Amino acid sequence: MNRIEDVFSSQQAHQYVLRQSNALQRIDLLRKLKSAIQAHEDEIYVALHKDLRKNRFETSVTELFFIYGEIDFAIKNLRHWMAPVRIGKTLSNPFAKNRVYYEPKGVCLIIAPWNYPFQLVMSPLVSAIAAGNCVVVKPSELSPATSKVVSRIILDTFEEEHVACIEGNADTAQHLLQLPFDHIFFTGSTEIGKVVMAAAAKNLTSVTLELGGKSPTIIDREVNLEKAAQKIAWGKLVNTGQTCIAPDYMLIPHERVDEFIGLYIKFATEMYFKSKEEINTEVYGKIINKRNFDRLNQLITDAVEKGARLNWGGKSDDKNQTIYPAVLTQVSKEAAVMKEEIFGPILPILPYTDINEAIAFINEKPKPLALYIFSKNKANIKKIIKSTSVGGTCVNDVLVHIANPKLPFGGANHSGMGSSHGFFGFKDFSHERTVVKQRSIDFNNMIYPPYQAKQWVLKLLKKVM
DSSP, X not given: OHHHHHHHHHHHHHHHHHTTOOHXXXXXXXXXXXXXXXXXXXXXXXXXXXXXXXXXXXXXXXXXXXXXXXXXXHHHHHHHHHSOEEEOOBTTBTTOEEEEEEEEOXXXXXXXXXXXXXXXXXXXXXXXXXXXXXXXXXXXXTSHHHHHHHHHHHHHHOOTTTEEEOOOOHHHHHHHHTSOOSEXXXXXXXXXXXXXXXXXXXXXXXXXXXXXXXXXXXXXXXSOHXXXXXXXXXXXXXXXXXXXXXXXXXXXXXXXXXXXXXXXXXXXXXXXXXXXXXXXXXXXXXXXXXXXXXXXXXXXXXXXXXXXXXXXXXXXXXXXXEEOOEEEESOOTTSGGGTSOOOSSEEEEEEESSHHHHHHHHHTSOOOSEEEEEOSOHHHHHHHHHHOOOSEEEESSSSGGGGOTTSXXXXXXXXEESOBSHHHHHHHTEEEEEEEEOOSXXXXXXXXXXXXXXXXXXXXXXXXX
Protein backbone atom coordinates (compact mmCIF):
# COMPACT_ATOMS: atom_id res chain seq x y z
CA MET A 1 0.00 0.00 0.00
CA ASN A 2 3.03 2.30 0.15
CA ARG A 3 2.61 3.10 -3.53
CA ILE A 4 -0.86 4.52 -2.87
CA GLU A 5 0.48 6.92 -0.25
CA ASP A 6 3.44 7.86 -2.47
CA VAL A 7 1.18 8.61 -5.44
CA PHE A 8 -1.25 10.58 -3.31
CA SER A 9 1.54 12.67 -1.76
CA SER A 10 3.08 13.45 -5.14
CA GLN A 11 -0.31 14.49 -6.52
CA GLN A 12 -1.02 16.68 -3.52
CA ALA A 13 2.16 18.60 -4.34
CA HIS A 14 1.60 18.65 -8.10
CA GLN A 15 -1.97 19.97 -7.91
CA TYR A 16 -0.63 23.49 -7.40
CA VAL A 17 1.30 23.25 -10.66
CA LEU A 18 -1.84 22.15 -12.50
CA ARG A 19 -3.83 25.04 -11.05
CA GLN A 20 -1.72 27.32 -13.25
CA SER A 21 -2.45 25.34 -16.43
CA ASN A 22 -4.29 27.07 -19.26
CA ALA A 23 -6.77 25.73 -21.80
CA LEU A 24 -4.11 25.01 -24.43
CA GLN A 25 -2.11 22.85 -22.02
CA ARG A 26 -5.17 20.87 -20.96
CA ILE A 27 -6.29 20.46 -24.57
CA ASP A 28 -2.85 19.09 -25.40
CA LEU A 29 -3.26 16.49 -22.64
CA LEU A 30 -6.69 15.49 -23.94
CA ARG A 31 -5.25 15.04 -27.44
CA LYS A 32 -2.47 12.88 -26.03
CA LEU A 33 -5.06 10.76 -24.23
CA LYS A 34 -7.04 10.31 -27.43
CA SER A 35 -3.89 9.32 -29.34
CA ALA A 36 -2.99 6.77 -26.66
CA ILE A 37 -6.49 5.26 -26.80
CA GLN A 38 -6.26 5.03 -30.60
CA ALA A 39 -2.88 3.30 -30.32
CA HIS A 40 -4.39 0.69 -27.98
CA GLU A 41 -7.68 0.16 -29.85
CA ASP A 42 -7.04 -3.48 -30.76
CA GLU A 43 -6.12 -4.28 -27.15
CA ILE A 44 -9.33 -2.62 -25.96
CA TYR A 45 -11.45 -4.74 -28.30
CA VAL A 46 -9.70 -7.93 -27.17
CA ALA A 47 -9.97 -7.02 -23.47
CA LEU A 48 -13.69 -6.22 -23.58
CA HIS A 49 -14.38 -9.43 -25.45
CA LYS A 50 -12.45 -11.36 -22.82
CA ASP A 51 -14.15 -9.67 -19.87
CA LEU A 52 -17.73 -9.43 -21.19
CA ARG A 53 -17.71 -11.13 -24.62
CA LYS A 54 -18.52 -7.76 -26.14
CA ASN A 55 -18.94 -7.63 -29.88
CA ARG A 56 -16.47 -5.34 -31.69
CA PHE A 57 -19.25 -3.17 -33.15
CA GLU A 58 -20.94 -2.77 -29.76
CA THR A 59 -17.61 -1.91 -28.16
CA SER A 60 -16.99 0.73 -30.81
CA VAL A 61 -20.36 2.41 -30.27
CA THR A 62 -20.75 2.14 -26.49
CA GLU A 63 -17.16 2.36 -25.31
CA LEU A 64 -14.64 3.78 -27.81
CA PHE A 65 -16.56 6.21 -30.00
CA PHE A 66 -18.42 7.44 -26.94
CA ILE A 67 -15.11 8.52 -25.41
CA TYR A 68 -13.74 9.99 -28.62
CA GLY A 69 -16.87 12.13 -28.74
CA GLU A 70 -16.38 13.23 -25.12
CA ILE A 71 -12.76 14.19 -25.76
CA ASP A 72 -13.53 16.08 -28.97
CA PHE A 73 -16.39 17.95 -27.31
CA ALA A 74 -14.16 18.98 -24.39
CA ILE A 75 -11.38 20.12 -26.73
CA LYS A 76 -13.83 22.22 -28.74
CA ASN A 77 -15.42 23.90 -25.72
CA LEU A 78 -12.77 24.01 -23.00
CA ARG A 79 -11.69 27.62 -23.56
CA HIS A 80 -15.29 28.72 -23.12
CA TRP A 81 -15.81 26.55 -20.04
CA MET A 82 -12.69 27.92 -18.35
CA ALA A 83 -13.51 31.57 -19.01
CA PRO A 84 -14.59 33.56 -15.93
CA VAL A 85 -18.34 34.11 -15.84
CA ARG A 86 -19.47 37.72 -15.48
CA ILE A 87 -22.13 38.20 -12.81
CA GLY A 88 -24.37 41.23 -12.67
CA LYS A 89 -24.12 44.03 -10.13
CA THR A 90 -26.60 44.80 -7.36
CA LEU A 91 -28.03 48.17 -6.36
CA SER A 92 -26.58 47.69 -2.89
CA ASN A 93 -23.07 47.20 -4.34
CA PRO A 94 -23.17 48.93 -7.74
CA PHE A 95 -19.47 49.45 -8.47
CA ALA A 96 -17.94 46.01 -7.81
CA LYS A 97 -16.89 43.57 -10.51
CA ASN A 98 -18.35 40.10 -9.87
CA ARG A 99 -16.94 36.94 -11.43
CA VAL A 100 -17.18 33.17 -11.01
CA TYR A 101 -13.98 31.26 -11.73
CA TYR A 102 -13.91 27.51 -12.34
CA GLU A 103 -10.85 26.19 -10.58
CA PRO A 104 -9.65 22.60 -10.09
CA LYS A 105 -10.83 20.80 -6.99
CA GLY A 106 -7.35 19.32 -6.55
CA VAL A 107 -6.67 15.60 -6.16
CA CYS A 108 -9.57 13.42 -7.32
CA LEU A 109 -10.41 9.72 -7.12
CA ILE A 110 -12.34 7.89 -9.85
CA ILE A 111 -13.73 4.47 -8.93
CA ALA A 112 -15.11 2.72 -12.01
CA PRO A 113 -17.41 -0.30 -12.44
CA TRP A 114 -17.09 -3.43 -14.56
CA ASN A 115 -20.10 -3.19 -16.89
CA TYR A 116 -18.67 -0.52 -19.20
CA PRO A 117 -15.16 -0.79 -17.84
CA PHE A 118 -13.49 1.43 -20.42
CA GLN A 119 -16.13 4.12 -20.98
CA LEU A 120 -16.88 4.61 -17.29
CA VAL A 121 -13.20 5.12 -16.46
CA MET A 122 -12.40 7.43 -19.33
CA SER A 123 -15.51 9.63 -19.32
CA PRO A 124 -14.95 11.09 -15.83
CA LEU A 125 -11.20 11.15 -16.47
CA VAL A 126 -11.76 13.44 -19.47
CA SER A 127 -13.79 15.80 -17.27
CA ALA A 128 -11.20 15.73 -14.48
CA ILE A 129 -8.33 16.53 -16.86
CA ALA A 130 -10.33 19.29 -18.53
CA ALA A 131 -10.94 20.82 -15.10
CA GLY A 132 -7.20 20.72 -14.28
CA ASN A 133 -7.10 18.08 -11.55
CA CYS A 134 -4.71 15.38 -10.44
CA VAL A 135 -6.44 11.99 -10.61
CA VAL A 136 -6.16 8.51 -9.15
CA VAL A 137 -8.11 5.96 -11.19
CA LYS A 138 -9.31 2.69 -9.66
CA PRO A 139 -10.71 0.40 -12.38
CA SER A 140 -12.79 -2.64 -11.49
CA GLU A 141 -11.02 -5.86 -10.61
CA LEU A 142 -14.00 -7.76 -12.06
CA SER A 143 -12.96 -6.75 -15.59
CA PRO A 144 -9.21 -7.43 -15.27
CA ALA A 145 -8.31 -7.49 -18.97
CA THR A 146 -9.77 -4.03 -19.54
CA SER A 147 -8.25 -2.79 -16.29
CA LYS A 148 -4.78 -3.70 -17.55
CA VAL A 149 -5.31 -1.86 -20.85
CA VAL A 150 -6.59 1.21 -19.00
CA SER A 151 -3.50 1.11 -16.81
CA ARG A 152 -1.19 0.95 -19.86
CA ILE A 153 -2.97 3.86 -21.57
CA ILE A 154 -2.68 6.05 -18.47
CA LEU A 155 0.97 5.07 -17.96
CA ASP A 156 1.75 5.94 -21.60
CA THR A 157 0.04 9.33 -21.36
CA PHE A 158 0.63 10.82 -17.91
CA GLU A 159 3.17 11.13 -15.15
CA GLU A 160 1.90 9.51 -11.96
CA GLU A 161 1.99 12.84 -10.17
CA HIS A 162 -0.78 13.90 -12.59
CA VAL A 163 -2.82 10.74 -13.33
CA ALA A 164 -2.18 7.31 -11.83
CA CYS A 165 -3.99 4.00 -12.20
CA ILE A 166 -4.18 1.84 -9.09
CA GLU A 167 -5.37 -1.71 -9.79
CA GLY A 168 -6.62 -3.91 -6.99
CA ASN A 169 -9.59 -5.45 -5.23
CA ALA A 170 -12.14 -4.09 -2.74
CA ASP A 171 -9.44 -3.73 -0.08
CA THR A 172 -7.54 -1.39 -2.38
CA ALA A 173 -10.67 0.68 -2.88
CA GLN A 174 -11.23 0.85 0.88
CA HIS A 175 -7.66 1.98 1.38
CA LEU A 176 -8.05 4.73 -1.21
CA LEU A 177 -11.30 5.91 0.37
CA GLN A 178 -9.51 6.58 3.66
CA LEU A 179 -7.39 9.29 2.01
CA PRO A 180 -8.52 12.94 2.03
CA PHE A 181 -9.21 13.37 -1.68
CA ASP A 182 -10.72 16.65 -2.80
CA HIS A 183 -13.39 14.91 -4.88
CA ILE A 184 -14.55 11.33 -5.48
CA PHE A 185 -16.37 10.19 -8.61
CA PHE A 186 -17.96 6.78 -8.10
CA THR A 187 -19.98 4.70 -10.54
CA GLY A 188 -21.62 1.54 -9.24
CA SER A 189 -24.39 0.15 -7.10
CA THR A 190 -26.45 2.18 -4.66
CA GLU A 191 -25.30 0.08 -1.72
CA ILE A 192 -21.61 0.67 -2.45
CA GLY A 193 -22.43 4.30 -3.19
CA LYS A 194 -23.55 4.65 0.43
CA VAL A 195 -20.21 3.21 1.58
CA VAL A 196 -18.32 5.68 -0.63
CA MET A 197 -20.37 8.62 0.65
CA ALA A 198 -19.85 7.61 4.28
CA ALA A 199 -16.10 7.37 3.74
CA ALA A 200 -16.03 10.73 1.94
CA ALA A 201 -17.93 12.36 4.79
CA LYS A 202 -15.07 11.61 7.19
CA ASN A 203 -12.84 13.90 5.14
CA LEU A 204 -15.62 16.28 4.02
CA THR A 205 -14.84 15.22 0.46
CA SER A 206 -17.34 16.15 -2.24
CA VAL A 207 -18.74 13.27 -4.30
CA THR A 208 -20.34 12.52 -7.62
CA LEU A 209 -22.31 9.29 -7.41
CA GLU A 210 -23.53 7.62 -10.59
CA LEU A 211 -25.67 4.80 -9.24
CA GLY A 212 -28.65 2.91 -10.63
CA GLY A 213 -31.98 1.64 -9.43
CA LYS A 214 -35.02 0.20 -11.12
CA SER A 215 -35.53 2.29 -14.26
CA PRO A 216 -39.13 1.87 -15.46
CA THR A 217 -40.60 1.97 -18.95
CA ILE A 218 -44.19 3.13 -19.46
CA ILE A 219 -46.02 2.25 -22.65
CA ASP A 220 -49.13 4.34 -23.21
CA ARG A 221 -52.20 3.24 -25.18
CA GLU A 222 -51.45 5.73 -27.95
CA VAL A 223 -48.17 4.35 -29.21
CA ASN A 224 -46.37 2.73 -32.13
CA LEU A 225 -45.96 -0.57 -30.31
CA GLU A 226 -43.75 -2.20 -32.93
CA LYS A 227 -41.19 0.59 -32.83
CA ALA A 228 -41.35 0.69 -29.03
CA ALA A 229 -40.74 -3.05 -28.76
CA GLN A 230 -37.70 -2.87 -31.03
CA LYS A 231 -36.13 -0.04 -29.05
CA ILE A 232 -36.86 -1.69 -25.69
CA ALA A 233 -35.43 -5.02 -26.86
CA TRP A 234 -32.18 -3.31 -27.82
CA GLY A 235 -32.03 -1.14 -24.69
CA LYS A 236 -32.71 -4.10 -22.43
CA LEU A 237 -30.31 -6.55 -24.07
CA VAL A 238 -27.32 -4.45 -25.16
CA ASN A 239 -24.37 -5.51 -22.98
CA THR A 240 -26.63 -8.40 -21.90
CA GLY A 241 -28.71 -6.06 -19.78
CA GLN A 242 -25.71 -5.07 -17.67
CA THR A 243 -26.41 -1.36 -18.11
CA CYS A 244 -27.28 1.04 -15.28
CA ILE A 245 -29.93 2.78 -17.42
CA ALA A 246 -31.39 -0.36 -19.03
CA PRO A 247 -35.19 -0.62 -18.93
CA ASP A 248 -35.59 -2.53 -15.69
CA TYR A 249 -39.31 -3.32 -15.85
CA MET A 250 -42.29 -2.54 -18.08
CA LEU A 251 -45.64 -0.91 -17.31
CA ILE A 252 -48.14 -1.46 -20.11
CA PRO A 253 -51.93 -1.41 -20.60
CA HIS A 254 -53.22 -4.89 -19.79
CA GLU A 255 -54.86 -5.34 -23.19
CA ARG A 256 -51.54 -4.84 -25.02
CA VAL A 257 -49.34 -7.20 -22.99
CA ASP A 258 -49.55 -10.21 -25.32
CA GLU A 259 -49.00 -8.10 -28.44
CA PHE A 260 -45.93 -6.47 -26.90
CA ILE A 261 -44.44 -9.79 -25.81
CA GLY A 262 -44.79 -11.16 -29.32
CA LEU A 263 -43.04 -8.12 -30.80
CA TYR A 264 -40.34 -8.11 -28.11
CA ILE A 265 -39.54 -11.77 -28.81
CA LYS A 266 -39.48 -11.05 -32.57
CA PHE A 267 -36.96 -8.21 -32.28
CA ALA A 268 -34.83 -9.84 -29.58
CA THR A 269 -34.57 -12.95 -31.76
CA GLU A 270 -33.66 -10.94 -34.87
CA MET A 271 -30.93 -9.06 -33.04
CA TYR A 272 -29.37 -11.65 -30.75
CA PHE A 273 -30.24 -15.20 -31.91
CA LYS A 274 -28.84 -17.52 -34.59
CA SER A 275 -32.17 -19.33 -34.69
CA LYS A 276 -35.34 -19.34 -32.59
CA GLU A 277 -33.59 -21.53 -30.03
CA GLU A 278 -29.90 -20.66 -30.20
CA ILE A 279 -28.34 -17.42 -28.99
CA ASN A 280 -25.71 -15.76 -31.16
CA THR A 281 -22.68 -15.42 -28.88
CA GLU A 282 -20.92 -13.28 -31.48
CA VAL A 283 -23.26 -10.39 -30.66
CA TYR A 284 -24.72 -11.40 -27.28
CA GLY A 285 -22.37 -10.98 -24.34
CA LYS A 286 -21.83 -13.01 -21.19
CA ILE A 287 -22.64 -12.27 -17.57
CA ILE A 288 -19.57 -10.78 -15.90
CA ASN A 289 -18.96 -13.56 -13.37
CA LYS A 290 -20.38 -16.66 -11.69
CA ARG A 291 -21.74 -14.68 -8.75
CA ASN A 292 -23.91 -12.45 -10.93
CA PHE A 293 -24.81 -15.39 -13.18
CA ASP A 294 -26.16 -17.28 -10.16
CA ARG A 295 -27.90 -14.16 -8.83
CA LEU A 296 -29.82 -13.66 -12.10
CA ASN A 297 -30.87 -17.30 -12.23
CA GLN A 298 -32.10 -17.00 -8.67
CA LEU A 299 -34.15 -13.91 -9.56
CA ILE A 300 -36.04 -15.94 -12.16
CA THR A 301 -36.49 -18.90 -9.81
CA ASP A 302 -37.68 -16.71 -6.96
CA ALA A 303 -40.16 -14.86 -9.20
CA VAL A 304 -41.67 -18.11 -10.49
CA GLU A 305 -41.89 -19.53 -6.97
CA LYS A 306 -43.84 -16.41 -5.98
CA GLY A 307 -46.36 -16.87 -8.77
CA ALA A 308 -44.75 -15.29 -11.85
CA ARG A 309 -45.08 -16.80 -15.28
CA LEU A 310 -41.94 -17.24 -17.39
CA ASN A 311 -43.41 -16.34 -20.76
CA TRP A 312 -40.21 -16.70 -22.73
CA GLY A 313 -36.54 -17.55 -22.43
CA GLY A 314 -34.44 -17.69 -19.32
CA LYS A 315 -32.33 -20.59 -20.51
CA SER A 316 -29.09 -20.79 -18.60
CA ASP A 317 -25.71 -21.84 -20.07
CA ASP A 318 -23.38 -22.33 -17.15
CA LYS A 319 -20.35 -23.22 -19.26
CA ASN A 320 -20.46 -19.98 -21.26
CA GLN A 321 -21.87 -17.87 -18.40
CA THR A 322 -24.85 -16.92 -20.59
CA ILE A 323 -28.47 -16.29 -19.64
CA TYR A 324 -30.94 -16.09 -22.49
CA PRO A 325 -33.35 -13.13 -22.56
CA ALA A 326 -36.32 -13.75 -20.28
CA VAL A 327 -39.82 -12.28 -20.06
CA LEU A 328 -41.83 -12.51 -16.83
CA THR A 329 -45.50 -11.70 -16.28
CA GLN A 330 -47.84 -11.96 -13.28
CA VAL A 331 -44.90 -10.87 -11.13
CA SER A 332 -45.47 -10.36 -7.41
CA LYS A 333 -44.33 -7.09 -5.86
CA GLU A 334 -42.69 -9.28 -3.22
CA ALA A 335 -40.44 -11.02 -5.74
CA ALA A 336 -36.76 -10.06 -5.53
CA VAL A 337 -36.81 -9.16 -9.23
CA MET A 338 -39.15 -6.25 -8.35
CA LYS A 339 -37.01 -5.09 -5.43
CA GLU A 340 -33.46 -5.33 -6.74
CA GLU A 341 -31.91 -3.66 -9.76
CA ILE A 342 -31.90 -6.55 -12.23
CA PHE A 343 -28.74 -5.74 -14.21
CA GLY A 344 -29.35 -8.58 -16.64
CA PRO A 345 -31.55 -9.74 -19.55
CA ILE A 346 -34.73 -10.31 -17.50
CA LEU A 347 -37.79 -8.17 -18.30
CA PRO A 348 -40.74 -8.16 -15.87
CA ILE A 349 -43.94 -6.88 -17.52
CA LEU A 350 -46.60 -5.34 -15.31
CA PRO A 351 -50.07 -4.48 -16.67
CA TYR A 352 -51.97 -1.35 -15.67
CA THR A 353 -55.49 -0.04 -16.32
CA ASP A 354 -55.04 3.69 -15.76
CA ILE A 355 -51.97 5.90 -16.28
CA ASN A 356 -52.29 7.15 -12.70
CA GLU A 357 -51.86 3.58 -11.51
CA ALA A 358 -48.57 3.33 -13.42
CA ILE A 359 -47.34 6.66 -12.05
CA ALA A 360 -48.21 5.63 -8.49
CA PHE A 361 -46.29 2.37 -8.90
CA ILE A 362 -43.15 4.25 -9.97
CA ASN A 363 -43.47 6.72 -7.10
CA GLU A 364 -43.70 3.92 -4.54
CA LYS A 365 -40.07 3.08 -5.28
CA PRO A 366 -36.84 5.09 -4.76
CA LYS A 367 -36.03 7.56 -7.53
CA PRO A 368 -34.54 5.68 -10.51
CA LEU A 369 -31.70 6.69 -12.79
CA ALA A 370 -33.86 6.70 -15.93
CA LEU A 371 -37.47 6.66 -17.07
CA TYR A 372 -38.66 5.74 -20.55
CA ILE A 373 -42.04 6.86 -21.90
CA PHE A 374 -43.55 5.58 -25.13
CA SER A 375 -46.60 7.58 -26.16
CA LYS A 376 -48.12 9.82 -28.82
CA ASN A 377 -50.29 11.55 -26.23
CA LYS A 378 -48.62 14.86 -25.33
CA ALA A 379 -50.84 15.37 -22.29
CA ASN A 380 -49.92 11.97 -20.86
CA ILE A 381 -46.21 12.51 -21.57
CA LYS A 382 -46.31 15.82 -19.74
CA LYS A 383 -48.28 14.32 -16.86
CA ILE A 384 -45.82 11.44 -16.38
CA ILE A 385 -42.81 13.75 -16.44
CA LYS A 386 -44.34 16.25 -13.99
CA SER A 387 -45.59 13.51 -11.65
CA THR A 388 -42.31 11.59 -11.28
CA SER A 389 -38.75 12.34 -10.15
CA VAL A 390 -35.90 10.51 -11.91
CA GLY A 391 -32.35 11.08 -13.07
CA GLY A 392 -33.13 11.41 -16.78
CA THR A 393 -35.95 10.65 -19.20
CA CYS A 394 -36.31 9.58 -22.83
CA VAL A 395 -39.61 9.91 -24.67
CA ASN A 396 -40.12 7.32 -27.43
CA ASP A 397 -36.58 6.01 -27.09
CA VAL A 398 -34.20 4.40 -24.61
CA LEU A 399 -30.62 5.02 -23.45
CA VAL A 400 -29.86 7.76 -26.00
CA HIS A 401 -29.87 10.63 -23.50
CA ILE A 402 -26.52 9.41 -22.21
CA ALA A 403 -24.88 9.93 -25.61
CA ASN A 404 -25.35 13.71 -25.85
CA PRO A 405 -22.44 15.53 -24.14
CA LYS A 406 -24.50 18.73 -24.14
CA LEU A 407 -26.86 17.17 -21.58
CA PRO A 408 -26.17 16.47 -17.90
CA PHE A 409 -26.22 12.80 -16.95
CA GLY A 410 -26.87 11.80 -13.37
CA GLY A 411 -29.23 10.39 -10.81
CA ALA A 412 -31.56 11.70 -8.14
CA ASN A 413 -31.08 10.74 -4.48
CA HIS A 414 -31.18 6.93 -4.45
CA SER A 415 -29.86 6.76 -8.03
CA GLY A 416 -27.04 9.24 -7.51
CA MET A 417 -25.98 12.85 -7.15
CA GLY A 418 -24.03 15.22 -9.31
CA SER A 419 -23.75 15.17 -13.09
CA SER A 420 -21.30 14.01 -15.73
CA HIS A 421 -20.44 14.60 -19.40
CA GLY A 422 -19.45 17.76 -21.20
CA PHE A 423 -19.63 21.01 -19.26
CA PHE A 424 -21.54 19.30 -16.45
CA GLY A 425 -18.67 16.87 -15.85
CA PHE A 426 -16.17 19.73 -16.02
CA LYS A 427 -18.29 21.63 -13.50
CA ASP A 428 -18.51 18.67 -11.09
CA PHE A 429 -14.71 18.44 -11.03
CA SER A 430 -14.40 22.20 -10.51
CA HIS A 431 -14.89 24.56 -7.61
CA GLU A 432 -16.99 27.58 -8.51
CA ARG A 433 -15.00 30.36 -6.90
CA THR A 434 -16.63 33.71 -6.34
CA VAL A 435 -14.39 36.74 -6.83
CA VAL A 436 -15.65 40.25 -6.08
CA LYS A 437 -13.34 43.13 -7.06
CA GLN A 438 -14.36 46.26 -5.26
CA ARG A 439 -13.80 49.66 -6.86
CA SER A 440 -12.17 52.54 -5.04
CA ILE A 441 -15.61 54.17 -4.70
CA ASP A 442 -18.20 52.28 -2.66
CA PHE A 443 -20.84 52.97 -0.05
CA ASN A 444 -20.26 50.00 2.24
CA ASN A 445 -19.23 52.18 5.17
CA MET A 446 -22.88 53.23 5.38
CA ILE A 447 -23.57 49.94 7.20
CA TYR A 448 -20.62 50.16 9.60
CA PRO A 449 -21.09 51.11 13.28
CA PRO A 450 -21.93 53.36 14.96
CA TYR A 451 -25.57 52.86 13.99
CA GLN A 452 -27.09 56.00 15.50
CA ALA A 453 -28.87 58.14 12.96
CA LYS A 454 -28.66 55.40 10.31
CA GLN A 455 -32.26 54.19 10.29
CA TRP A 456 -32.64 55.81 6.88
CA VAL A 457 -30.02 53.34 5.56
CA LEU A 458 -32.23 50.41 6.57
CA LYS A 459 -35.20 51.96 4.78
CA LEU A 460 -33.07 52.42 1.68
CA LEU A 461 -31.72 48.88 1.78
CA LYS A 462 -35.21 47.48 2.18
CA LYS A 463 -36.16 49.15 -1.09
CA VAL A 464 -33.11 48.20 -3.16
CA MET A 465 -32.25 44.68 -1.95
